[in-house]
Structure formats: structure tokens, C-alpha cells
Amino acid sequence: MSDDVLPLTNLEIGKLQGAFHRGAFEASEALSKWLSASTIISIESIDQCRLKEATSILEVEDSAICMCVMGMEGTLTGQMLLAFDDTSGLAMADLVIGHSHGTAKVWGEVETSAALESMNIAGSAYLNGIARDLSARGSTRLTLIPTPPTFLRDYAESLLETAFLNQAAAGSHIVFAKARFEILGNPMRWTFLLIPDPQSLDRLTQILQSVQ
Amino acid sequence: MRNSPARDSDENIPIKKIGMGELDVLSGCGVLKSLLGSCIGLVLYDERQRVGGLAHIVLPTSQGESDMPGKYADTALPELIRRIEQSGGRQRNLCAKLAGGASMFTTSNPTPIGDLNQKTVERLLSTAGIPILGRHCGGKQGRRLSFDIKTGNVTVEILGEAAVEL
Numbered sequence: 001m002s003d004d005v006l007p008l009t010n011l012e013i014g015k016l017q018g019a020f021h022r023g024a025f026e027a028s029e030a031l032s033k034w035l036s037a038s039t040i041i042s043i044e045s046i047d048q049c050r051l052k053e054a055t056s057i058l059e060v061e062d063s064a065i066c067m068c069v070m071g072m073e074g075t076l077t078g079q080m081l082l083a084f085d086d087t088s089g090l091a092m093a094d095l096v097i098g099h100s101h102g103t104a105k106v107w108g109e110v111e112t113s114a115a116l117e118s119m120n121i122a123g124s125a126y127l128n129g130i131a132r133d134l135s136a137r138g139s140t141r142l143t144l145i146p147t148p149p150t151f152l153r154d155y156a157e158s159l160l161e162t163a164f165l166n167q168a169a170a171g172s173h174i175v176f177a178k179a180r181f182e183i184l185g186n187p188m189r190w191t192f193l194l195i196p197d198p199q200s201l202d203r204l205t206q207i208l209q210s211v212q
Numbered sequence: 213m214r215n216s217p218a219r220d221s222d223e224n225i226p227i228k229k230i231g232m233g234e235l236d237v238l239s240g241c242g243v244l245k246s247l248l249g250s251c252i253g254l255v256l257y258d259e260r261q262r263v264g265g266l267a268h269i270v271l272p273t274s275q276g277e278s279d280m281p282g283k284y285a286d287t288a289l290p291e292l293i294r295r296i297e298q299s300g301g302r303q304r305n306l307c308a309k310l311a312g313g314a315s316m317f318t319t320s321n322p323t324p325i326g327d328l329n330q331k332t333v334e335r336l337l338s339t340a341g342i343p344i345l346g347r348h349c350g351g352k353q354g355r356r357l358s359f360d361i362k363t364g365n366v367t368v369e370i371l372g373e374a375a376v377e378l
Binding site: 049053054055056064077154155157158160163164 | 247271283304
């Protein structure tokens with residue numbers, strides 16, 4: 001990381017950790033119920049990186065990847081992404097549909113719908129948890145509203161480039177929170193990204209001033 | 213410090229990936245690559261001198277920002293020309309090829325940023341008197357672009373489709 005001015009300070013990131021952990025906890029509970037399987041979503045990092053490094057964060061650059069993309073509206077705005085490769089995504093679809101592992105081979109209507117509904121459930125719970133935590137610890141009552149998710153399958157870098165576009169317009173660094181999944185004790189190759197837009201980063205800085 | 217490009221192990225050809233907001237120029241031989249979504253990959257090539265460059269343009273206008281010239285159309289084009297001339301190329305010999313400018317996510321914006329990027333780059337090229345020999349822009353899908361300096365070939369690939377040469 002360079003000496004450039006970063007969007008968030010270490011203190012602000014520290015304050016955000018609690019909110020994101022709460023969000024991940026609530027999303028874990030919601031997804032466990034939905035999948036009828038013990039699910040743990042854990043925050044891997046809240047990170048800031050240079051624009052040119054941003055599209056490498058999934059470490060699968062020019063491979064095909066699937067993404068469920070959900071907008072975040074309300075007090076803070078931005079994008080939430082659930083990214084997974086075909087194998088991991090189809091395994092999730094099997095779990096949702098109640099088929100044995102390896103049944104789903106391609107992304108049909110049912111498999112896509114299963115992925116989108118999982119995103120809907122996890123993303124909504126994640127945002128609720130973040131809003132609840134920041135509202136409880138600060139003086140601003142936050143409302144975070146998810147939009148209906150959409151399913152995309154494309155080059156990982158092309159998708160991330162588009163997701164980071166709003167932040168790219170405002171500066172040379174990107175802020176994102178990254179979470180990992182574990183189901184029935186097995187790590188899954190799914191990544192959950194929350195990418196606030198630049199207006200929200202300014203608003204977040206103000207909100208965090210009153211957060212204990 | 214600039215990163216050294218990777219090299220093709222068989223022929224020792226430099227291969228360089230151009231990330232968001234970056235640009236670079238190679239002469240003689242080598243391959244410049246980029247993965248594009250709504251961004252535009254702008255290729256400029258001087259066939260006579262075998263010098264060419266690629267810019268991964270994110271936004272149409274810099275509005276005074278100059279820290280990352282490859283990021284904006286209005287700073288990327290002059291910087292690319294400057295670097296090509298520095299490497300022995302001539303502006304009057306240059307031809308352009310473009311790819312990218314997709315609208316991958318649903319947006320409420322009536323003019324998606326991909327369209328704006330493409331229109332701005334084309335207008336700037338026209339003003340600079342640089343002809344556009346090929347383009348592969350728009351749609352909803354990402355693109356993998358590869359530019360071979362030795363041959364001037366620009367290949368564009370959409371996931372699940374055959375590669376297209378511009």
C-alpha cells in the first residue's frame with residue numbers, strides 16, 4: 001500500500017469490523033436455516049487497495065466466474081456480490097434443491113434461481129446485521145435495503161471492474177469487505193463482497209465518528 | 213517502480229497485463245493483454261515502426277486529475293501517443309482499435325458509462341486524426357483483449373464464444 005491518502009483510517013476500519021462481524025453472523029444464521037445445514041460466514045478482511053490491484057482480489061482473474069449482484073440502498077448505497085466458480089455454485093444449488101452433491105451440471109433456470117434466492121437471504125441478513133450494529137453503537141439510525149439480485153457469469157475481472165466503477169470514479173483506491181463461507185465444516189469457494197459507493201464512504205466516515 | 217512484463221517461455225516474448233487505469237507501450241515484439249467490462253481497451257499501433265500501446269480506460273474525462281493518465285480517455289490518448297513517439301513511433305502512422313464498453317450490471321443511468329467511454333474515445337481519436345480500424349464494443353458481456361505488437365493483431369474473446377480478430 002502506498003503513502004497516498006486512503007479512503008478510511010485504521011480506526012474507522014476497526015469500528016467497521018464489529019458491524020461486519022454482526023452482519024456475517026446474522027447471514028450465517030439465515031443461510032443455515034435456508035440450506036438446513038450449519039453455515040459459517042466469516043469476515044476475512046475489510047481492505048483498501050489500489051485501483052489497478054482491485055480486479056485481482058478474487059485471484060481468478062481471467063477465469064469464468066458466477067456472481068449474484070445485489071444493490072444496497074438506504075442510508076448507505078453500493079453493491080453486494082456473491083462470487084463463486086461453477087462447481088461451488090452448482091453444489092450450492094444441489095443443497096438448496098435437496099439433490100445429492102454433483103447432480104446439477106449446468107446453470108439452468110432452477111439452479112440460477114437457487115443461487116439468487118441464497119444471495120437474497122444471505123445479503124438481506126448481512127445488511128440487517130450491519131445496520132443493527134452501527135445503529136446500536138452510534139447516533140445514526142441506519143436503514144440498509146437490498147435490491148433484488150441478478151445472476152451473471154463472465155470473466156472475473158470484467159465483473160469486478162464494473163462493480164468497482166463507482167469507487168474508481170472518485171479516487172485511486174477501492175474499499176471492500178470480503179467474507180468466506182463454510183458449510184458443514186467444509187470451506188466453500190464462495191466470496192461475499194460488499195462495495196460501498198463513494199458517496200457512502202463519505203457518509204460512513206461521518207456515521208463512524210459517533211460509533212463507540 | 214515498473215513491473216517487468218512476464219515472458220512467453222518458448223519464444224521469450226514479453227507479455228504484459230494492463231490493469232484498470234493502466235497503459236503501456238511495447239516495440240518490436242510482445243503482447244499486451246486486458247480484461248474489460250465497461251472500460252475501453254484502446255489499442256494504438258504504428259505498423260511501420262512496430263510500436264504499439266494499450267490503455268485500459270475507466271472513465272471519459274479526467275476533470276483535472278493527472279495521477280493516473282491511463283484511467284481517463286482525455287489523458288490516456290495523449291499519454292499513449294507520447295509514449296509511442298518516445299519508443300520510435302509516429303503519430304501520423306497510428307491506427308486505433310477499440311474493445312469493451314459493456315453494460316454488465318443493471319443501472320438506472322440512462323447513458324451507461326461503457327457507452328460514454330466509447331463515444332469519448334472515438335471523438336478524441338477523430339480530433340487527433342487517428343483512424344479506427346476495428347471495434348468490438350457494447351453489449352452486456354466482458355471481453356478478453358490481446359494485442360500482438362509484432363503482427364498488430366488484436367484478438368477479442370467473449371466468454372463461451374470464438375475469438376474475433378479486429
